[in-house]
Amino acid sequence: xxxxxxxxxxxxxxxxxxxxxxxxxxxxxxxxxxxxxxxxxxxxxxxxxxxxxxxxxxxxxxxxxxxxxxxxxxxxxxxxxxxxxxxxxxxxxxxxxxxxxxxxxxxxxxxxxxxxxxxxxxxxxxxxxxxxxxxxxxxxxxxxxxxxxxxxxxxxxxxxxxxxxxxxxxxxxxxxxxxxxxxxxxxxxxxxxxxxxxxxxxxxxxxxxxxxxxxxxxxxxxxxxxxxxxxxxxxxxxxxxxxxxxxxxxxxxxxxxxxxxxxxxxxxxxxxxxxxxxxxxxxxxxxxxxxxxxxxxxxxxxxxxxxxxxxxxxxxxxxxxxxxxxxxxxxxxxxxxxxxxxxxxxxxxxxxxxxxxxxxxxxxxxxxxxxxxxxxxxxxxxxxxxxxxxxxxxxxxxxxxxxxxxxxxxxxxxxxxxxxxxxxxxxxxxxxxxxxxxxxxxxxxxxxxxxxxxxxxxxxxxxx
Numbered sequence: 001x002x003x004x005x006x007x008x009x010x011x012x013x014x015x016x017x018x019x020x021x022x023x024x025x026x027x028x029x030x031x032x033x034x035x036x037x038x039x040x041x042x043x044x045x046x047x048x049x050x051x052x053x054x055x056x057x058x059x060x061x062x063x064x065x066x067x068x069x070x071x072x073x074x075x076x077x078x079x080x081x082x083x084x085x086x087x088x089x090x091x092x093x094x095x096x097x098x099x100x101x102x103x104x105x106x107x108x109x110x111x112x113x114x115x116x117x118x119x120x121x122x123x124x125x126x127x128x129x130x131x132x133x134x135x136x137x138x139x140x141x142x143x144x145x146x147x148x149x150x151x152x153x154x155x156x157x158x159x160x161x162x163x164x165x166x167x168x169x170x171x172x173x174x175x176x177x178x179x180x181x182x183x184x185x186x187x188x189x190x191x192x193x194x195x196x197x198x199x200x201x202x203x204x205x206x207x208x209x210x211x212x213x214x215x216x217x218x219x220x221x222x223x224x225x226x227x228x229x230x231x232x233x234x235x236x237x238x239x240x241x242x243x244x245x246x247x248x249x250x251x252x253x254x255x256x257x258x259x260x261x262x263x264x265x266x267x268x269x270x271x272x273x274x275x276x277x278x279x280x281x282x283x284x285x286x287x288x289x290x291x292x293x294x295x296x297x298x299x300x301x302x303x304x305x306x307x308x309x310x311x312x313x314x315x316x317x318x319x320x321x322x323x324x325x326x327x328x329x330x331x332x333x334x335x336x337x338x339x340x341x342x343x344x345x346x347x348x349x350x351x352x353x354x355x356x357x358x359x360x361x362x363x364x365x366x367x368x369x370x371x372x373x374x375x376x377x378x379x380x381x382x383x384x385x386x387x388x389x390x391x392x393x394x395x396x397x398x399x400x401x402x403x404x405x406x407x408x409x410x411x412x413x414x415x416x417x418x419x420x421x422x423x424x425x426x427x428x429x430x431x432x433x434x435x436x437x438x439x440x441x442x443x444x445x446x447x448x449x450x451x452x453x454x455x456x457x458x459x460x461x462x463x464x
Contacts, residue, residue, distance in 0.1 A: 011195075012188055019184045027173045027180075034169060035162075042158050043134075047123055050136045050151050053078065053085055057149055061089075061142040072098060084154040086133075092146040105131070106150050126152065132159060194220050202230065210238040251300070258289040299430040303413065303437060313354035313441050320391070321347050323359055324381055331366050339375045342366075346383035348391040351463045353442055361438040362393075364431040365457055369397040372455070386460060393459040402450040410448055411436040 060074040075098040079085045086103035090096050099106065105128045126133045135152030198219065205212050213234065216227040269282050321344075328342045335342050369379045382394040402410065413433040439446045444461040 012185075012192060015188050016181070016185055019188070020181050023177060023180050023184065027177050031169055031173050035166060038162065038165065042162075043123060046134050046153055046155075046158075047136075049082065049085070050123075050134075050153065053082060053087060053151050054136065054138055054140070054149060057087060057089065057151075058140050058142060061140065061145075061147060076100070084157070085151065086153070087149060087151040090148045092148065094148070097147070103152070105129070105133070106152060109137075109150055125155075132156065194223055198223060198227065205234070207241065210234060210241060255293065255296070258293050262286050262289050296430065299434060303430065303433060313357055313438075315352050316355060317350045317352055318355045318358070319350055320353075320358075320393075321383065323355070324362060324383070324393075327359060327362055327366060328381070330363075331370060334367075335370055335379070338370065338373070340370060340373050341378040343378055343380040344383075345380060348383045348385060348393075349463055351391060351461060353461065357438045357441070361435040361459075364435045365395045365459075368431055369395055369457075372399045373397040374399055389463050391461055391463060393461070395457045395459075396454050398454045401452050402448070402455055407448055407450060411446065 056078040057075065060078045063074065075089060079087065079100060086100045086106060087098075088096075088100070088103060088106040088109075089098040105126075108128070109126065122136055124135055124137065126135065132155045133152040134155050135150060138149045138151070140147045140149055198214065201214055213231045214227040216224040216231070219227055265282055265285055269279070274282075324344055328344055332342060366379075366381075373379050377398045379395075379397045382396065384392050384394075386392045411432045413430055436446050439459055439461070442461055444459060446457065446459050448455065448457045450456070
């Protein structure tokens, strides 16, 4: 549910959410790094100063004898020039030797984890009352005598500085964040201008302007793929819209003729009294026209189902050579009337296909070829193996050539070539369209070539 709602957000808002989150996290991370770096710098600085004090204490211990007055005087000089430094020196067995001024808090500290050579990792922090101190615990050996030393420095100045610096830094980060996010929003908004422009162009394309295309060269690289995809889609829509318009016009024309014939004949017949024989002839004529209409509607329904992939060919092994032979025998009588010879050449292996649909497609092609083959000529069906799993059937008939401009449209619905080839009106103009649908449903292909010698329709079908 949440994911669905996020998907409905605008691209600008979604990008701002991601960019804002990234910027905020980056600034917070940078702030902590800066604070850590400053604290590390202060620690390094304190360590260096404390080690200098230890060296000074060791030097003073090395230059005095056991006289306590001299020890006190010498050690008091050890922190000369160092402000906010306190230290305490005891003998190895814990006897106090020196305690710097205002360093009474050191008396409560224990000697623990003391090493002769101090390192920065040994820096310790002590919270004593309201004061915060950083120091070192060391063991110094001077002239064979071992001393325990605690050095400490007041961190009040550091803390005060860090507190002020932290407040100023986070305020600065806040201002930088606001400026950066605002600049990011402006950049994203401007970056979406090509997308908004593209959306406007797409919105302006109406059904009467389907020939328009988006110029992808004027768009950023990221949007060119979208523009090309839209142009391809628009091309398909334009072609489909044109086919639909042509189909609507063609079907209106095809239906008008038989309907006009029926209406006209009936109007003529009812003008005056007719004999029963004349009424019978009228009924026969009307029946022929209605049968033609029913055939056309049935074919249109079949094509509509095919376009929506509702026609699923049954699959069985069939002997295509035998099927062609039987169909040629069926059309033999019709061919004899026109004095046309039907010839079958070549053989192909058995194929896996729908027998009824394939017979229908081949019947359409044979009927079409006989219709346009001149009397006294021959029509041939040549079978061959194109590849290991592809067969080819060539339907070759002589006759007037089909102009090149018509070759790509002969398989369109209701498409008719010029009247010189259409010497009759027996067909519905859907036979070749149905044939193409059947062949494509079998994962095959169909093509046509035509010259002054003959016209050839070629079918390619997979064997399995």
